[in-house]
Each structure stands twice: as C-alpha cells, then as structure tokens.
Amino acid sequence: MVVKGPHELGGFAVSSRGPLIAPVVEKPATAEELARRLHEAAESRSAVIPVGGGRAGGMGGPPLRCDVELHTTNLDRVLEHSQADMVVSVEAGITLEALQAELGKAGQFLPLDPFNSPGHTIGGLLATGWAGPLRQRFGSARDFLIGIRVALPDGHLASAGGRVVKNVSGYDLMKLHFGAMGSLGVIVAASFKVFPRPLHDITVEKTNDSIEDAWDAAGRALDLPLAPSALELFSDGRVLARFFGSPDAVNRMVAELGWKAAGSSLWAEHSRRGPESWARISVPRNALRGIVSGLPEGAQWWASPGAGIAHWSFGDRLEDVRTARAAAESAQGSLVLMAAPAGVAGELGAWGTPPPTLEVMRRIKRAFDPDGILNPGRFVV
Amino acid sequence: MALEAAVVEELRRIVGRESVIDSANDLRIFERDASIEGAIPDAVVLAASTEEVARVIKVAAKHRIPVVPRGAGTGLSGGAVTIRGGIALQVTRMRRILEIDTVAQTAVVEPGVVNQELSLVAASHGLFYAPDPSSQKACTIGGNAAENSGGPHCLYYGVTTNHVLGMEVVLADGSVHWVSGDAPDRIGLDLCGVLVGSEGTLCAITKIKVRLLRIPPSVATLLAAFPTIETASHAVSAIIARGIVPAALEMMDHMTVGAVEAHYHAGYPTDAGAVLLVEVDGIAESTRELMGAIREVLEENEGYALREAQTPAERDLLWAGRKGAIGALGRIKPNYYLHDGVVPRSRLPQVLSAVGEIGEHYKLPVANVFHAGDGNLHPNILFDLRDRDVLQQVEGAGEEMLRAVVELGGALSGEHGIGLEKSAFMPWVYSPDDLDAMQRVKRVLDVDGILNPGKIFPDPTREQVHLAGRTGLAIEAKWW
Numbered sequence: 007m008v009v010k011g012p013h014e015l016g017g018f019a020v021s022s023r024g025p026l027i028a029p030v031v032e033k034p035a036t037a038e039e040l041a042r043r044l045h046e047a048a049e050s051r052s053a054v055i056p057v058g059g060g061r062a063g064g065m066g067g068p069p070l071r072c073d074v075e076l077h078t079t080n081l082d083r084v085l086e087h088s089q090a091d092m093v094v095s096v097e098a099g100i101t102l103e104a105l106q107a108e109l110g111k112a113g114q115f116l117p118l119d120p121f122n123s124p125g126h127t128i129g130g131l132l133a134t135g136w137a138g139p140l141r142q143r144f145g146s147a148r149d150f151l152i153g154i155r156v157a158l159p160d161g162h163l164a165s166a167g168g169r170v171v172k173n174v175s176g177y178d179l180m181k182l183h184f185g186a187m188g189s190l191g192v193i194v195a196a197s198f199k200v201f202p203r204p205l206h207d208i209t210v211e212k213t214n215d216s217i218e219d220a221w222d223a224a225g226r227a228l229d230l231p232l233a234p235s236a237l238e239l240f241s242d243g244r245v246l247a248r249f250f251g252s253p254d255a256v257n258r259m260v261a262e263l264g265w266k267a268a269g270s271s272l273w274a275e276h277s278r279r280g281p282e283s284w285a286r287i288s289v290p291r292n293a294l295r296g297i298v299s300g301l302p303e304g305a306q307w308w309a310s311p312g313a314g315i316a317h318w319s320f321g322d323r324l325e326d327v328r329t330a331r332a333a334a335e336s337a338q339g340s341l342v343l344m345a346a347p348a349g350v351a352g353e354l355g356a357w358g359t360p361p362p363t364l365e366v367m368r369r370i371k372r373a374f375d376p377d378g379i380l381n382p383g384r385f386v387v
Numbered sequence: 388m389a390l391e392a393a394v395v396e397e398l399r400r401i402v403g404r405e406s407v408i409d410s411a412n413d414l415r416i417f418e419r420d421a422s423i424e425g426a427i428p429d430a431v432v433l434a435a436s437t438e439e440v441a442r443v444i445k446v447a448a449k450h451r452i453p454v455v456p457r458g459a460g461t462g463l464s465g466g467a468v469t470i471r472g473g474i475a476l477q478v479t480r481m482r483r484i485l486e487i488d489t490v491a492q493t494a495v496v497e498p499g500v501v502n503q504e505l506s507l508v509a510a511s512h513g514l515f516y517a518p519d520p521s522s523q524k525a526c527t528i529g530g531n532a533a534e535n536s537g538g539p540h541c542l543y544y545g546v547t548t549n550h551v552l553g554m555e556v557v558l559a560d561g562s563v564h565w566v567s568g569d570a571p572d573r574i575g576l577d578l579c580g581v582l583v584g585s586e587g588t589l590c591a592i593t594k595i596k597v598r599l600l601r602i603p604p605s606v607a608t609l610l611a612a613f614p615t616i617e618t619a620s621h622a623v624s625a626i627i628a629r630g631i632v633p634a635a636l637e638m639m640d641h642m643t644v645g646a647v648e649a650h651y652h653a654g655y656p657t658d659a660g661a662v663l664l665v666e667v668d669g670i671a672e673s674t675r676e677l678m679g680a681i682r683e684v685l686e687e688n689e690g691y692a693l694r695e696a697q698t699p700a701e702r703d704l705l706w707a708g709r710k711g712a713i714g715a716l717g718r719i720k721p722n723y724y725l726h727d728g729v730v731p732r733s734r735l736p737q738v739l740s741a742v743g744e745i746g747e748h749y750k751l752p753v754a755n756v757f758h759a760g761d762g763n764l765h766p767n768i769l770f771d772l773r774d775r776d777v778l779q780q781v782e783g784a785g786e787e788m789l790r791a792v793v794e795l796g797g798a799l800s801g802e803h804g805i806g807l808e809k810s811a812f813m814p815w816v817y818s819p820d821d822l823d824a825m826q827r828v829k830r831v832l833d834v835d836g837i838l839n840p841g842k843i844f845p846d847p848t849r850e851q852v853h854l855a856g857r858t859g860l861a862i863e864a865k866w867w
C-alpha cells in the first residue's frame with residue numbers, strides 16, 4: 007500500500023466539486039494481488055478507480071468518489087506470444103507500444119491506433135473501447151479480443167474466451183467488459199488474435215479547396231474495389247488514405263486515385279492528437295457527412311467516414327456540443343466526451359441520453375459490483 | 388409431461404389453434420436437432436411475430452415452463468433440444484427480409500430467414516452476408532446469431548458476432564428490446580455482443596441487423612493434394628506465416644476425399660492423404676499475387692496436383708464437395724457424430740494424430756473435414772445407429788478427442804456451441820469462478836431459468852452417464 011503524495015494523474019486533479027485526491031494508491035504486481043486489493047476495497051465499500059496509462063483519463067463522468075486508485079502499471083508482461091498461431095496474451099498494464107514492439111519482432115501487429123497516443127495500456131483501451139483510423143478495415147479491439155481475465159469486486163478472478171481464434175464455449179464476456187469503462191471489474195489480462203504486417207503499406211494524401219470536395223474525394227476512395235484500410239478526413243479539407251495489401255493491388259488503387267504520396271509517419275503523428283476538450287461522434291456511416299456539416303463554422307474535427315466516426319475538438323463551445331449531440335442522437339448515434347476540463351463533463355453529461363436498455367444493464371452491473379464501488383459516476387450504468 | 392390444457396389454450400389464443408402442436412405423434416418431429424441426443428417437447432409453438440414470441444414467453448414465465456427457441460434444427464450440440472420439456476418456440480415462420488440498405492450495406496431480417504437466402508437476395512445488389520456455415524442452405528440467421536456460427540470464409544471475414552450490428556430480442560420476462568443497432572459505438576454495456584452466441588439461454592432473437600459486404604470482384608480457388616494430414620497441416624501454418632490470411636483454408640482427409648469424390652465427381656485427388664481447399668478474394672491483382680505466393684508455399688510443403696478453378700462452375704463444384712462433405716460421408720456409414728474443438732493452429736498435427744489414434748482405439752472410422760486455417764477441427768466419427776451398442780463408444784471417442792483438444796490449449800467448440808452435448812465438459816476449461824461470472828449474467832437476465840434450461844453449464848441434476856468415474860480429469864484453466 008502506498009499513501010498518495012501529490013496527484014500523479016495529469017488533467018483531472020480537480021473534479022466538479024473541487025480537488026479529488028485518492029488517499030490510497032495501489033500498484034499490485036500480480037493479478038492475484040490486484041484481486042485481493044479490489045476485494046479489500048469492496049469489503050470496506052471504498053470507491054476504486056482502475057488506472058491504466060492515464061491516456062483516456064477524461065472519458066466518462068467525473069468520479070463521484072475515489073478512495074483507492076488501482077494501477078495496472080506493474081502488470082505489464084507479455085504472457086505468451088505464439089507467433090505461429092498469431093495469438094498473444096498480455097497483462098492489462100502493458101502499453102500498446104510495448105506490445106507492438108513485441109509483435110513487430112515477428113512481423114505482426116495489433117491493428118489498434120488510438121488517439122492521444124502513446125501510453126495507452128491494453129486494459130484502458132479495452133475498458134474504453136477506443137480505436138483509431140484502422141478501424142475502417144479491422145474493426146475495433148472488440149473484433150479481435152479472444153480472451154479476457156478480470157478481477158471482480160468479490161475478489162475472484164474470472165476468465166472467458168481462450169487463446170484460440172474461434173471459440174463459442176460459454177458466454178462472450180469479452181464483449182461484456184469491452185467498453186464497460188471498468189464498471190464491472192478490473193481487466194488483468196487479455197488475449198488477442200493478431201495480424202501479419204501488410205505486404206505493402208502506402209499512404210496518399212489529397213488537399214481540397216472545399217470541404218465538400220473533400221467528402222466527395224473520400225467517398226471515391228472508399229468506393230474503390232480495394233478500399234483503404236484507413237481514411238481520415240480533416241476539417242481543413244485534407245484527406246489521408248492508407249492502403250494495405252499485395253503490392254500490385256495497392257499500386258493500382260493508388261494510381262487510380264492519383265493522390266499525392268505521403269509518408270506513413272503521418273499516422274503516428276495523427277494518433278498523438280488528443281485535444282483538451284474533444285468529443286467522439288459515432289453515427290451510421292451514411293449520416294456522418296450531414297452531422298459533421300452541421301458543426302459550427304470553423305470547427306476543428308477529423309473524421310473516419312468509412313466507419314461513421316468523427317472526433318471534434320470543441321473548445322469551450324458547450325451549446326454547440328448540445329446541438330451536435332441532439333443531431334447525432336436523432337440519427338441513432340451518439341456524441342461522447344473523450345476529454346473535457348473539470349466541470350464540463352458534469353455540465354454536459356459525458357455520455358448523452360442513456361439507452362432504453364439501461365435497466366437491464368444496471369441489473370448486470372449489480373451482479374458484478376453490488377456496492378457500486380467501481381468507477382462510481384464515470385459510466386452510464 | 389403434457390402442458391395443462393389451460394396453458395395450451397392460452398398459447399392457442401396467442402398464435403392461433405393450428406400453430407400449437409401438442410399431439411404426441413407430431414411432437415416427435417421436434418425431438419432432436421442434428422446431434423444425437425433428443426427429448427420430446429411438451430408443445431411446439433409456431434410464432435409468426437415478435438409480439439407472439441413475447442406473449443408466449445410471458446405465458447411460459449407465468450407458469451415457469453421452459454422455453455427453447457428453435458430455428459431450423461440444424462444445430463450440432465443439442466441446443467434446440469427440449470431436455471427439460473416445455474415449449475419449443477419455433478421461429479421459422481418469421482422469415483422476411485425486412486430491409487436491405489445498399490448505401491449503409493446492412494440488412495434487417497427476421498430470425499427464420501435462411502442464411503443462404505439472405506446472400507442470394509443481397510447478391511442482386513452486389514452484396515453478400517459473410518458468415519457461411521456449411522449448413523447455410525438450411526440454417527437460420529436467428530440460429531446463427533444464437534450459436535455465433537462460423538463457416539469456411541470466417542478465417543478472413545470473422546464469425547457471426549463480427550457481422551451482427553444489432554438485434555431485437557425478447558428476454559425471459561417477455562420484454563422486447565433492441566440491443567445496439569446503427570452506430571459503430573454504443574452507449575453502455577454491449578448487450579448485443581453478450582447475447583450473440585448465448586444459445587437461446589438468455590433471449591429469443593426476433594430481428595437481426597447485419598452487415599453486408601461488397602462481393603469481391605475476383606476470387607481464386609485452389610485445391611492441393613498432400614501425402615499426409617501432417618504435411619497439409621504444416622502447409623496451413625506456412626501460408627499464414629507468410630503473412631497471408633486467405634478468405635478460406637479448409638482441409639479434408641483421405642477418407643473424406645474418397646466419399647466426396649464418389650458423390651460429386653469434382654476431381655478431388657483420391658490418392659491424397661489430405662487435400663487443402665484455399666480461396667483468396669479481392670481485386671484481380673491481389674488474388675493473382677496471393678495465389679502465386681500460396682502456390683509456392685504449398686509446393687515447398689509437399690503439395691502436389693495443384694488445381695485452380697478456371698470457371699465459376701468449377702469453383703462451385705469444388706465448394707459443393709466441401710460443403711456437402713458431411714452428407715457424402717453417409718456413403719460410408721449412415722450416421723456421424725462430430726465435435727468442433729479448436730486448437731492453436733500450430734497444434735494441428737498433434738491433435739490430428741491424437742484423433743486418429745482415438746478412432747483406431749475405438750475401432751471407429753473418423754473422417755476429418757474442417758476449417759484448418761482457424762485450427763477448428765471437425766472429426767466425424769462414422770457409425771450406424773442401428774448398432775445399439777456403438778453409441779457409447781462413439782460418445783467416448785468424441786469425449787477423448789475433445790480432451791486432447793483441451794490438453795493442447797484449445798477450446799471445446801469453435802462454432803457449434805456447447806449446448807447439451809458439452810455442458811459437462813465446461814469445467815475442463817473454465818474454473819468455478821469463470822463459470823460463476825457467466826452464470827451471473829444468466830441469473831440476472833433469466834431469474835427463473837426458463838430459457839433453454841440445462842444448456843451450456845454443467846447440470847448437476849442430470850446424470851451424465853458416460854462421464855461417470857472420470858472426475859479426475861478436470862483440467863484447470865491455467866492458460867494465463
């Protein structure tokens with residue numbers, strides 16, 4: 007047990023009700039120890055905030071209470087990388103970069119390129135469900151997470167799934183914890199199906215005079231018979247497209263598009279984006295253009311039109327956020343705050359209108375965290 | 388045990404007189420799915436709408452009667468078997484394709500829509516539905532979602548759960564909900580993700596919104612022969628190790644090839660120890676380049692008699708052989724029993740030799756036809772059900788094969804589900820805490836346990852005869 011000195015987390019040392027400093031910081035070295043600490047906290051009804059890399063720190067509602075910070079940073083091992091099977095198992099506190107470095111040795115990678123990188127932990131990424139431009143081609147981690155191990159408030163460690171790429175043995179609890187913001191348990195380990203590095207990886211770029219031209223250009227690229235693996239459209243009219251595939255195929259697509267070659271280092275740069283106040287708009291793909299066009303004049307945003315997602319650096323324009331959220335929700339989508347200064351999340355609400363199934367979700371929450379000690383206030387359930 | 392007359396009457400008021408089956412003779416038809424064990428339902432209710440499904444479940448909830456949702460009954464793990472009696476809730480009358488959105492590339496279907504029907508209709512828009520179980524001519528999208536089914540093309544495209552965007556479901560209290568749906572991210576817990584693959588134990592699925600994909604402009608399909616299963620297995624790993632994930636990568640062993648060739652005359656090499664069927668798709672440049680690289684790998688790994696389909700008709704014939712393989716095995720013996728354990732791909736040679744030895748030990752013919760790229764086995768144990776004594780042997784052999792799978796770090800099922808058949812084996816892979824976490828979900832969503840009871844989880848009330856005396860074999864889930 008470590009008694010906390012100065013607040014170590016950047017960004018949110020102040021909640022809407024003033025500074026919120028955890029009296030206790032735990033950095034367990036094993037999953038078993040973490041489960042024990044979690045259980046102890048639960049027994050004394052202490053509120054626990056699991057902490058990974060601190061990169062998605064601003065997501066969710068401001069915590070109502072925090073008695074214990076449970077850091078996963080010492081759970082940072084690669085448990086098993088089976089190169090031939092293209093499967094990897096890791097502890098939750100490993101950073102994405104460390105994992106990619108391990109996979110890279112075998113010419114493999116995890117197609118995850120979240121914003122506000124580097125420094126995300128795998129546990130944090132799974133808990134938040136963050137994804138980046140490569141979602142266009144590979145989906146999110148939801149699609150390649152094949153096993154999970156979670157510490158529960160009752161002190162048990164529960165696993166689901168396994169280390170094989172296809173598995174229907176029992177309920178898919180990977181899905182239950184993915185995107186659950188650590189509201190049901192603390193993820194201590196995960197297994198993934200990984201991917202071979204593409205034979206060819208080319209990025210091209212187009213600048214456009216108007217944003218309308220940019221959307222049209224993006225549409226043309228997405229309609230190619232070999233669609234880009236990532237395509238990002240920026241509020242300044244720039245479009246970036248990344249093609250993965252066999253060389254001849256990629257080269258033909260690039261030739262057909264006729265855009266300017268760009269370095270692939272652009273992507274690492276892009277993934278570092280993490281404004282102080284930003285939101286994710288997630289809507290059916292064909293509604294995205296309309297919603298983004300409705301953002302206020304001069305808005306700074308970037309979008310993945312193939313996925314139906316846009317990120318918006320909204321500054322202090324809270325009224326505009328409300329309008330945009332209403333538009334997204336009426337298109338059956340959502341607007342979620344990815345980070346916001348103290349008070350803003352409280353005022354706007356981090357998540358927007360809760361889903362009609364909220365009551366069902368709450369029943370599940372109670373089954374795992376009956377005393378509501380995990381991340382109180384951060385999530386919708 | 389027959390339902391009380393008053394309950395039957397209640398059900399008839401909901402779905403109509405003709406749509407409740409309760410005569411002993413007619414009920415026999417619903418005794419089984421495509422697996423071995425059966426049980427006769429007390430009544431079969433043919434629901435035609437979400438509202439009917441919800442009202443039937445409400446009646447069942449009120450009287451605490453088990454309800455087992457049922458699609459086409461092609462399940463291979465006893466999922467649709469009414470092992471505790473009660474109502475088989477057949478949804479195959481709900482078979483409309485409600486919407487195909489060609490811009491968003493999605494479809495909304497009722498649960499009784501047959502898998503292949505959807506792809507046929509989507510094809511007229513240049514689209515297809517990716518998960519393609521070999522039973523796709525018969526199985527329903529509802530059943531696919533309930534089982535999280537796979538198929539040959541799931542190696543590249545992913546399984547059902549990767550293609551279901553949202554569902555309308557009826558929970559055990561008869562309430563109707565949409566879970567997930569249109570946008571890529573949802574707010575709150577991913578109920579849809581948990582309900583897919585829940586085998587009818589958490590909900591009845593009444594509508595499914597799925598993703599459709601554009602039909603790739605070019606497809607290349609290749610058949611290659613190998614001297615042994617082992618060499619073919621190495622070739623599978625070698626292809627993947629080259630950084631190529633084909634759309635499909637299927638293996639058939641010598642016995643299967645013989646049966647398939649006798650039936651389909653597709654030109655399968657009957658002298659081979661094993662054959663691989665490899666498919667890549669995409670634009671012409673990719674398929675050409677990838678197939679070129681795959682040919683090299685296959686030849687380096689003792690592949691011979693490589694034959695690439697030159698026409699769509701040839702391709703269809705090659706696939707007809709693969710997808711009809713289980714049927715063709717009927718030439719050898721009238722009945723089959725198969726498990727679908729999954730191993731890490733690199734363990735294929737080991738597990739297949741174990742499977743072979745087990746077959747020999749039990750003196751039962753075993754034909755392997757399976758999704759090799761995923762490491763997903765399908766050893767078909769062939770037998771004749773008229774030989775009464777053989778059944779126990781068959782089950783014993785199947786169980787030992789699964790045990791070999793688990794010992795190699797594998798999973799009990801890749802796509803057929805746990806159902807009735809493998810519920811007793813779950814403790815081989817999952818600890819009591821693991822199982823408890825899963826059962827918490829069951830307990831909160833189905834408080835009285837009326838939805839498909841007796842499935843997935845070990846059932847202490849049921850005497851599992853062939854397991855007697857084997858308790859020492861439990862394997863701890865020490866895979867982290």
Ligand SMILES: Cc1cc2nc3c(=O)[nH]c(=O)nc-3n(C[C@H](O)[C@H](O)[C@H](O)COP(=O)(O)OP(=O)(O)OC[C@H]3O[C@@H](n4cnc5c(N)ncnc54)[C@H](O)[C@@H]3O)c2cc1C
Nearest residue numbers: 020021028056058059060061062063129130133188192193
């Ligand atoms: C003392 C204290 C005060 C705070 N005050 C505020 C405040 O005033 N306003 C405010 O908005 N936020 C506040 N926070 C929240 C804080 O900024 C982070 O959101 C929180 O610590 C999550 O950790 P992270 O930043 O490392 O997020 P990440 O590691 O990026 O993780 C993001 C989310 O995933 C969860 N998570 C991470 N790893 C796991 C895992 N292995 N298993 C399950 N879940 C996991 C986190 O709890 C979080 O919800 C406070 C936190 C603390 C500890």
Ligand SMILES: Cc1cc2nc3c(=O)[nH]c(=O)nc-3n(C[C@H](O)[C@H](O)[C@H](O)COP(=O)(O)OP(=O)(O)OC[C@H]3O[C@@H](n4cnc5c(N)ncnc54)[C@H](O)[C@@H]3O)c2cc1C
Nearest residue numbers: 458459460461462466521527529530533536537587592802
């Ligand atoms: C020859 C053959 C080949 C096969 N090949 C494959 C293959 O390649 N890949 C594969 O994955 N499977 C395969 N299968 C297995 C089977 O076809 C699949 O599991 C299929 O998805 C079952 O669909 P069904 O409509 O027949 O469902 P059923 O057998 O009727 O039911 C299966 C399970 O789903 C539940 N269920 C059905 N409908 C609903 C609903 N609407 N709501 C809630 N629960 C429901 C049932 O309760 C039961 O637990 C094969 C089967 C055969 C006989």
